[in-house]
Amino acid sequence: MTEVSVLGATGMVGQRFVSLLANHPFFRIAALFASEKRKGLKYGETVNWVLEEDIPESVKNIELRALGEEVPTKIVFSALPASIAGGIEKELAENGHYVFSNASAHRYDEFVPIIVPEVNPGHFEAVKYQNTKGFIITNPNCSTAGIVIPLKAIKDTLGIKKLVVFTMQAVSGAGYPGVPSLGIIDNIIPHIEKEEDKIKTETRKILGDFSGKFEYADFKVEARCNRVPVRNGHTEVLFIETDKKADVSELKEILKNFSALPQKLNLPTAPKNPIIVKDDKFRPQPVLDRNAGKGMAVTVGNIRKADIFDFTLTVLSHNTIRGAAGGSVLNAELFLKDGKLEV
Numbered sequence: 001m002t003e004v005s006v007l008g009a010t011g012m013v014g015q016r017f018v019s020l021l022a023n024h025p026f027f028r029i030a031a032l033f034a035s036e037k038r039k040g041l042k043y044g045e046t047v048n049w050v051l052e053e054d055i056p057e058s059v060k061n062i063e064l065r066a067l068g069e070e071v072p073t074k075i076v077f078s079a080l081p082a083s084i085a086g087g088i089e090k091e092l093a094e095n096g097h098y099v100f101s102n103a104s105a106h107r108y109d110e111f112v113p114i115i116v117p118e119v120n121p122g123h124f125e126a127v128k129y130q131n132t133k134g135f136i137i138t139n140p141n142c143s144t145a146g147i148v149i150p151l152k153a154i155k156d157t158l159g160i161k162k163l164v165v166f167t168m169q170a171v172s173g174a175g176y177p178g179v180p181s182l183g184i185i186d187n188i189i190p191h192i193e194k195e196e197d198k199i200k201t202e203t204r205k206i207l208g209d210f211s212g213k214f215e216y217a218d219f220k221v222e223a224r225c226n227r228v229p230v231r232n233g234h235t236e237v238l239f240i241e242t243d244k245k246a247d248v249s250e251l252k253e254i255l256k257n258f259s260a261l262p263q264k265l266n267l268p269t270a271p272k273n274p275i276i277v278k279d280d281k282f283r284p285q286p287v288l289d290r291n292a293g294k295g296m297a298v299t300v301g302n303i304r305k306a307d308i309f310d311f312t313l314t315v316l317s318h319n320t321i322r323g324a325a326g327g328s329v330l331n332a333e334l335f336l337k338d339g340k341l342e343v
Contacts, residue, residue, distance in 0.1 A: 002336065003030035005071050007088070008079035009064070010034045010047045012176040013102050016325030017077050018043075022056030024329070025268050026336060030073050032062050039066040050176055074098055074134075077328055081175075089136050096133035098335075100328040107138045107202065110213075114138050114206050116145060116327065117267075117334045118260035118274050119152040123210045124335060137335070139327035142173050143195060143225065143234050144202040146317025149274055149298045151238075153258035154251070155207055155217070159243025162309065165199055165223040167192075168235040170286065173319045179227060189227040199223040233286030234319045239309040248303055251311060252277050255300055267333040269326055271297040278302075284316035295321030296330070 004021060008014040009032035021029050038046050044060030067084075071092060078089055078101040085103035092099050106112045111130045113123035115137055127135035139145060147165060154160060169192060171178045183189065200221045207217040228235075246254075255275045262270035271293025278284055278301035289299040295318035306312040317323055 001028040002026055002075060003028050003073045004075040004077060004332075005029075005031040005033060005073045006077045006079065007033045007067065008081070009043065010038065011079055012050060012172060013320060013324045014079035015047065015049060015051050016320050017079055017329070018059055019051055019053060019056065020269065020321075020325055020329050021077070022058050026333060027075070029059055029062070031071065032059065032064055033067050033069070033071070034064045036066045038064045040064065048176070071097060075100065075332060077325075077332070078103055079325065093130065093132040093134040093136045098134050098332075099136045100332045101136055101138045102324050102328050103138070104141060104198070106136050107140070108205075109136075112136050112138060113210070114140050114202055115331045116140060116148050116206055117262045117270070117330050118258075119148050120206050121261050121334060121338070123206075123214075126210050126214070129212070137331055139324070139331060140202045140206060141195070141198045142319035142323030143167050143169055143236065144199050144206070145323040145327055146234055146298050146319075147199075147236055147238060147315050148203055148206050149258070150255055150300050150313070150315055151203065151207060151240075153254050153275065154240060154242065157244075157254050158246055158251075160217070160219040160240060161243055162219060162241040163203070163221045164239040164309070165221065166237040167195070167199075167223070167225045168228045168230070169195075169225060170230040170232050170234055170319055171227065172232050173234065173323075174227070184227060184229045187229065190224075192225040192227055195225040196223040199225070230286045232318060232320060233290030233316055234323065235284070235286060236315045238311075238313050238315060239306055240311045240313075241309045242311065245310065248305060248311075252303055255303075261338075262330060262334055265334070265337050267330060267337060269296060269330045269333055273297060275300055284314060286316060289316050290318045296326050298322065
């Protein structure tokens, strides 16, 4: 078992890390970090646990350490806010730690990859150019994470010329306590700060290439992001213009048959089927589909021809699992299983 640490362990994404790692076959939680005011408190006594499942027994009595204290493990999972993650993660990497981060602070750095293991495992090579004893690997923002998997299947077979994304994002994407109740109940908020730029930049970086530098995918992307009164699960409508023409039945088969390296390696957090296609035009729905593949599968439905673009389809993914902690854990699994980690 490889020992790991979690930074920001008491927040919503930190809790997801703890939940996913508590009984993991590869990893064992050795240290949990939070703010200075929680230092020395037992995790189970101080955390405001907001997940559906109970706090794992194995972590309840772990005493929290303060950010800035020495991190005792080589592998570190970061659930820190972007506002403080930058300096902390950089220092850890310089000191030889392997940082798997959910934060946005380093996503656009010259040699920091944004990894979705089913999509761009070749981008792991970028860490060789970071000029540090360790490295930083990020996963995308929660809205990008869900769409790039079906987009990968489409890009590799039909090519992509243009993409328009319209999101309906859950309140948990804003962390806990998230959006004030009077702002979101009986309401839709038609803007999420910086989210549209993240989708446009990260989608093209992830679906691009790396050969000594990142070469972004050359298709155009437009995005509009909305916060909706849903607890978990980001729903996104895509409009896609492809290079090659196909009919709806062909596109469905492309998506259904998609599989990648995490499935080949049978990684613990990888879903058996990364893309689940629904023929019911009323699916996917957050309540029914967000936990598919233990929250790591992406559900696609309402696939049809579009009058202006070639296709339109609806994508649903769990924003705090596939779109956050689960994505980072799968990154670490692949890096370890593929022989790139020495711990």
